[in-house]
Every structure is written in C-alpha cells, then in structure tokens.
Amino acid sequence: MVDSKDNGRLLYAGRYLQLVERDDWELVSRRHRVAVLVAWTPADEILLVEQFRIPVASRTIELPAGLVGDQPGSEQEALLDAAGRELEEETGWRAGRLERLMDCPSSAGLTDEIAMFVRASELERVGQGGGDATEDIVVHAVPRREIDDWLAARYEQGFAIDPKIFAALYWSRTGQAGD
Amino acid sequence: MVDSKDNGRLLYAGRYLQLVERDDWELVSRRHRVAVLVAWTPADEILLVEQFRIPVASRTIELPAGLVGDQPGSEQEALLDAAGRELEEETGWRAGRLERLMDCPSSAGLTDEIAMFVRASELERVGQGGGDATEDIVVHAVPRREIDDWLAARYEQGFAIDPKIFAALYWSRTGQAGD
Numbered sequence: 396m397v398d399s400k401d402n403g404r405l406l407y408a409g410r411y412l413q414l415v416e417r418d419d420w421e422l423v424s425r426r427h428r429v430a431v432l433v434a435w436t437p438a439d440e441i442l443l444v445e446q447f448r449i450p451v452a453s454r455t456i457e458l459p460a461g462l463v464g465d466q467p468g469s470e471q472e473a474l475l476d477a478a479g480r481e482l483e484e485e486t487g488w489r490a491g492r493l494e495r496l497m498d499c500p501s502s503a504g505l506t507d508e509i510a511m512f513v514r515a516s517e518l519e520r521v522g523q524g525g526g527d528a529t530e531d532i533v534v535h536a537v538p539r540r541e542i543d544d545w546l547a548a549r550y551e552q553g554f555a556i557d558p559k560i561f562a563a564l565y566w567s568r569t570g571q572a573g574d
Numbered sequence: 575m576v577d578s579k580d581n582g583r584l585l586y587a588g589r590y591l592q593l594v595e596r597d598d599w600e601l602v603s604r605r606h607r608v609a610v611l612v613a614w615t616p617a618d619e620i621l622l623v624e625q626f627r628i629p630v631a632s633r634t635i636e637l638p639a640g641l642v643g644d645q646p647g648s649e650q651e652a653l654l655d656a657a658g659r660e661l662e663e664e665t666g667w668r669a670g671r672l673e674r675l676m677d678c679p680s681s682a683g684l685t686d687e688i689a690m691f692v693r694a695s696e697l698e699r700v701g702q703g704g705g706d707a708t709e710d711i712v713v714h715a716v717p718r719r720e721i722d723d724w725l726a727a728r729y730e731q732g733f734a735i736d737p738k739i740f741a742a743l744y745w746s747r748t749g750q751a752g753d
Contacts, residue, residue, distance in 0.1 A: 406586060406588055407585060407586035407593055409585055409593055409595070409600045410600060411600045412593060412600045412601075412602065412684070414586055414588055414591060414593045414602075416588070417628050417629075418628050420628040420629070421588045421589060421590045421591045422591075422628065422629035423591065423593075423602045423629075423684070423685070425684070429681075429683075448679070448682040448683060449596050449597050449599040449601065450596075450599070450601035450602075450679075450682060450683065450684060450685055450686045451679045451682050451686055451688070452686075455679065455682045457682060460683075497729065497735070497737075498734075499734065499735055499736065499737040500627070500629075500630045500634065500734045500736060501680060501681040501684065502608075502680040502681055502685070502687060502689075503627040503629060503630050503634045503636060503734060503736060504608075504627060504629065504639075505591070505602070505604070505629060505680065505685065505687060506602070506629055506681070506684065506685070507629045507630055507631075508681060508684060509630070510681075510737065512737075543748055550676065555677075555678065555679045555682060556676070556678055557678065557679060557682060558676075558678040558689065558691075558737070558738050558741040559737050559741075560741075561740065561741035561744040561745065562737040562738075562739075562740035562741055562744070564744050565740040565741070565743050565744035565747070566740065568744070568747060569722055
C-alpha cells in the first residue's frame with residue numbers, strides 16, 4: 396500500500412487496487428493480504444473451492460482463501476481468526492486449530508500481494524459453505540488418493556488450477572501440513 | 575489485455591500494466607504471459623534464482639521465469655523457445671528439451687496473468703547466467719535432498735519464497751516433472 400513518497404508514485408487508485416510506480420517499476424498494490432487455507436478433513440480429504448473468476452474469465456479450482464486485514468495493529472491472532480471465518484464461510488468447515496505456515500508473494504514481479512498460508516486442522520462440519528451473498532462457490536472435499544487424477548481431469552475440462560494447491564500437497568508430503 | 579468493450583473498462587494504462595474494471599471487479603491486466611521453468615540439472619539439482627523484487631521490497635527465491643509473447647500468432651514452439659532463452663539468460667543452462675506442463679493463474683482474483691509452467695530437461699551448462707544488463711540475478715542449483723532445509727533457511731533469513739517452487743517440487747514427486 397502506498398502511504399508515503401518512499402513507497403513510490405501513485406499512478407491510479409481504484410476502489411480496491413492501486414497502480415504504483417516505484418524505482419521505475421510498475422506494480423499493483425492491495426490493501427489486504429490474502430489468507431490461503433490448507434485444510435484436510437478428518438477423512439483425509441483436502442478442501443478446495445470452485446468459482447468463476449472474472450480476471451481469468453473462467454471457473455477456477457483454488458484453496459479456500461479470503462482477504463484479511465493488513466492494517467498496522469492487525470495481530471497474529473486476529474489474522475488467524477479472520478482466516479478461520481473465511482474457511483467456514485466458503486466451505487462450511489470450522490477449524491479447531493489454525494497455524495500460520497508461511498507468507499509467500501503471489502507474483503513477486505507484479506504485486507505486493509502476500510499469500511499467508513494457514514494450516515487449518517481439527518475440522519468439524521458446521522454448514523454448507525458457498526461463500527457470502529455475492530459469491531457462488533462450490534465446495535469440494537477430495538480424498539488424498541484421488542487428488543492427482545481429480546485435478547488433472549478438471550484441468551482437461553478447462554478449469555484454471557491455482558498452483559498454490561500443489562504447494563499445499565507438497566507440504567502434506569513433507570509433513571509441514573496435512574494430518 | 576483489454577482490446578474491446580467486452581473485456582471491461584480501462585481505468586488506467588501504465589507502460590506494462592493496465593488497471594481494468596470488468597463486471598464490477600477490479601483487475602490488473604498484463605500484455606504477456608510468464609514462462610516459469612522447472613529445471614533439474616543432470617546432478618539432480620533444481621535451478622532457482624535469487625533477486626531483489628521491487629513489488630515485495632525484498633530479495634526473493636523463485637523458479638527461473640520471464641515474460642514471453644502472448645500475441646495472437648504466438649505459436650507453441652515460439653513460446654517454448656522464448657522460455658528456453660529466458661532459462662539460459664537467467665541461469666546459464668541450456669535445455670535440450672522443453673515441454674509445456676500446465677498453465678496456471680498467478681492470482682485468479684487479482685490478475686489475468688497466467689504462469690505457463692515449462693519443464694526443461696537435458697540441461698547443459700553454457701554460461702554464468704545472471705540475467706540481462708538490467709537484472710541482478712544469483713543462480714542457485716540446489717540438490718534435491720537439501721531443498722527443504724535450504725528453503726527453510728532462506729525463509730528464516732527473510733527471503734520471500736515463491737510458492738510455485740513447491741508446486742514444482744510436488745510434480746517432481748508425482749513424476750510430472752523432474753528426471
């Protein structure tokens with residue numbers, strides 16, 4: 396977010412995004428960080444969400460995710476709470492435990508957007524999910540042993556597959572996430 | 575890229591990026607796609623690049639990558655050739671074989687940017703790499719058995735780690751990439 400001359404020259408301020416020039420480099424700035432949930436159910440299924448995404452003009456398969464505050468004063472706990480609310484809203488699953496895994500840039504040459512990966516565990520189904528009134532989200536709980544074929548089939552059908560899903564799957568194999 | 579009214583309303587056109595509003599959603603459009611190289615050396619090392627990235631204001635560890643043409647008429651072969659040139663320029667390794675793995679959105683809620691993952695194999699070292707005159711790139715060839723610890727150490731040191739690296743590592747385990 397541009398808040399001083401040191402952060403560059405504001406080219407255009409949209410409602411949600413800012414186009415900024417900094418050190419002769421154009422970038423997009425966003426006011427929030429994105430919490431990205433790595434959530435395995437007790438039956439060893441990974442939770443994924445399907446929705447139409449306007450920027451890529453297609454239906455996508457992604458990890459559950461949502462914008463969370465990035466104001467000074469947003470404490471670790473508040474960020475995790477917000478991530479848990481996003482998970483429940485999108486998927487209908489509530490997490491007994493939320494842990495920060497890793498903060499990663501979405502596209503380091505393009506934007507200051509940071510994906511905050513959060514491991515959600517001790518999951519309990521409490522609703523249907525589907526997102527808020529403005530969202531049209533389909534929830535998928537995909538068993539671990541089927542995930543590679545499942546994603547390959549969706550890709551063949553023309554869905555856009557978020558590569559962060561594969562990061563989550565890698566961590567589940569190295570023991571960094573996934574019960 | 576915005577080229578008709580159907581693609582939305584252009585809010586601002588920078589030199590490289592366009593801010594667009596489409597169906598009441600703000601997004602960033604870019605004229606090129608990004609080729610992202612998954613490259614394992616004959617010694618079973620994965621090639622990574624380190625550089626300072628202005629948007630995230632920190633040094634990053636990423637897969638080798640570069641912008642390639644996305645004009646109508648850019649053929650598959652031309653895209654792969656461009657990806658191979660980027661690999662050689664950044665890392666000093668030339669690929670005998672280049673195969674398209676998967677096209678994935680960088681951040682489907684934010685931008686139309688597509689990361690075109692390319693598997694580079696039959697590698698031969700032909701130079702030092704380091705990028706072009708405007709770039710300051712450090713090349714790392716990290717053995718497979720050390721990669722998890724190596725990345726964890728860099729993360730601890732404050733480097734931003736591109737999550738697409740973990741996707742590449744996952745594919746190397748499922749046999750989709752990595753010799």
